[in-house]
Amino acid sequence: MKKILSLCMICLGFQVFAQKNTEPQIVQGLNIAEERIKLNLLRNTQEAEYRAAKKACYQKLAVTACLDKAREVKNKQDNEHKRLSLVLNEADRRQKASQALERSENKQTPESQADREQQRADKQKHQSDTLERNADKNQQQQDKEAEKENKREARAKHVQEVLERQQKHQDKLKEAAQSRANYQRKLDEAEQHRVQVQKDSATRTPPAAPLPPRSTTLP
Numbered sequence: 215m216k217k218i219l220s221l222c223m224i225c226l227g228f229q230v231f232a233q234k235n236t237e238p239q240i241v242q243g244l245n246i247a248e249e250r251i252k253l254n255l256l257r258n259t260q261e262a263e264y265r266a267a268k269k270a271c272y273q274k275l276a277v278t279a280c281l282d283k284a285r286e287v288k289n290k291q292d293n294e295h296k297r298l299s300l301v302l303n304e305a306d307r308r309q310k311a312s313q314a315l316e317r318s319e320n321k322q323t324p325e326s327q328a329d330r331e332q333q334r335a336d337k338q339k340h341q342s343d344t345l346e347r348n349a350d351k352n353q354q355q356q357d358k359e360a361e362k363e364n365k366r367e368a369r370a371k372h373v374q375e376v377l378e379r380q381q382k383h384q385d386k387l388k389e390a391a392q393s394r395a396n397y398q399r400k401l402d403e404a405e406q407h408r409v410q411v412q413k414d415s416a417t418r419t420p421p422a423a424p425l426p427p428r429s430t431t432l433p
Contacts, residue, residue, distance in 0.1 A: 246306045253302065257295050264288045 264284060271280035 244305055246302060246309060249302055253298055260291045
């Protein structure tokens, strides 16, 4: 219960501007985000207290009456929470409108005009530097690609030369093998011709008659 009272005291900080005739300077100086945190903290505590109250009601004889009373308190708290949330929203709207008006007024001063001009100049310089860096990067990339292409062409040329040398060597080997085969064929043909000539000669010339035996008797 003491905790709830403490949180209620915290909420008094922004209840001041909840009146209909809220001063603009009070709204301007209010930390909306901080007040929302306080309001949410209060809401969470009230929820916890409501759950505890309902639990306590079930320990009593007059459960229904106790629950009705707890709900009545909770409804009042919910209504107050909604009202304060609306007040915060209105204060937030006023702050943003005031800040927008202030920015609009600042834009009209010579100092702000000079600042904008400087910002535009800085932005243009940054864009120019970026374009120049990108151009340098593109040129470097193109140079790298050209170098890679030259290397690829050199490698392809070297490979082609190696393949051509290998092909020439293979052609020479085939030519030498063919020459050996031709020479061997000629040798075989000459040998076959010699053998055939011998066969033909033997067929045309009959064998000579044997000589008569020599006599050993003297006359």
